[in-house]
Amino acid sequence: MNATLRRAAAVLAASAAAVSLAACGSAEQAGGNGGSDGKNGDRKDGPLSIGLLLPEDQTARYEKFDRPLIEGKIEQLCPDCTVTYVNAKQDASVQQQQMNSMITKQVDVIILDAVDAKSIAGSVQAADDAGIPVVAYDRLAEGPIDAYTSFDNEEVGRVQGTALLEEIGEAGGDGQIVMMNGSPTDPNAAMFKKGALSVLEGEVEIGKSYDTTEWKPSEANKNMNGAIAALGEENIVGVYSANDGMAGGIITALKEADFAELPPVTGQDAEIAGVQRIVAGEQFMSVYKPYRPEAEAAAEMAIALARGEEPEAESTVDSATTEGVPATLITPVALTVDNLEETVFKDGLYTLEEVCTPEYRTACEEAGLM
Structure with missing residues (x-):
């Protein structure tokens, strides 16, 4: 294909995408959603699907405290929400596959405690490309994360x-x-x-x-x-x-x-x-x-982001790739x-x-x- 044909094809593809998106937006508006635009292009007022990815099970805290506290707060705030939980068992490549699975399932938001903050950046980018916000939990993952909660x-x-x-x-x-x-x-x-x-x-x-x-x-x-x-x-x-x-x-x-x-x-x-x-x-x-305030902050941030709202945060932090991430830091x-x-x-x-x-x-x- 010569350069002229390639340019023409690109214009046609972009036009088709724009028409498709416009039609999708019209359908959503016709459905009476009534919400404001969020990262995923639509404020969701009903049940949410939330992905929870924890890094390992050698440290007792994750299964004994973090998981039940996060799930409990989500159930309190959104009884109809569902949580899909996975544990990477300290394997960074497994966690990347788990992230990709969450993206394929089109969850509304992901809470991520990274095994390897650097290697997970590509998966965080893929979530961002798919319009899925990511809350970095306990560890400041790289890539375009939307919020962060941890300790100082x-x-x-x-x-x-x-x-x-x-x-x-x-x-x-x-x-x-x-x-x-x-x-x-x-x-x-x-x-x-x-x-x-x-x-x-x-x-x-x-x-x-x-x-x-x-x-x-x-x-x-x-x-x-x-x-x-x-x-x-x-x-x-x-x-x-x-x-x-x-x-x-x-x-x-x-x-x-x-x-x-x-x-x-x-x-x-x-x-x-x-x-x-x-x-x-x-x-x-x-x-x-105290794990409870950290876990509850993650749940609150995730639900807010999935609903197209700004997460409540006390400050901001910079990762190696992203500046000004809304953050809640708990005092040890x-x-x-x-x-x-x-x-x-x-x-x-x-x-x-x-x-x-x-x-x-x-x-x-x-x-x-x-």
Whole structure:
């Protein structure tokens, strides 16, 4: 086909598309929708189809808290809405396929917690091309996302770093700490690390620092064994662990080494195993992130976007690809044995019976919880 014919064909295709779209718009108007135009070209006042994509099931929070809280809020706000849920089980390529499936099903909106924030960008673009808004949940995915809700992730790192410095005290001047950071494919991990370093650098020597693939406790355990061998147990005065799962692997390595007393270890997520280690004195602290406001913000943003409305947001954030994304950021809380009652128990995250099992009953009594 020569250039003239190609141009003619392009004009005819564009004209046909315009006629088709106009006819579609006329049909919708004739149907009495009465709504304003949204991203998908039509405000939907009735039931919605919502795709929910979570990244993995190794961390307890996603199945125990995030999913039921998001689904519960959606049911409260929109009883006739349906949620299609999938979990990528830490496989970025699987999540891309799941996104493509949601687009094929023509869901009205997607809530996405990305396995790999960078590699999912093409799928986010495909959703955008299909007129499907995307709410980035917990992790700031790349691509043209429409809203974002998470915690102030640099503040999480600062909370962890500050607690660790205060606990090691003067010992920090004579020893070193080990940093066990999160997965390099998770943009939150970089923000946790940045926040922690803003507090730790210049105050304590960082003997070893690791990025831990897929947040695996087994890899954190292996890395900690390597750090102990390289630095010597007598020189390690504390461990920055970016989350509770890795803290478990780290503490196993510390307990198997020749430490007269375990050095303080940080964490994040207030997983029940982490809370129990805090009660037992094996893990110094975690970061309590109240999941309910984060989950409910995601549900509210998703429904607003699907209905062609602007999502409520307290601020904006910039990703590597998109500027000015409407965002709601939740403040994290340092969790220690001293404030368990006013945080995880008061908010109903766990019951006393769930934490103070027979194995931890004595520790709970000594901590004044029973």
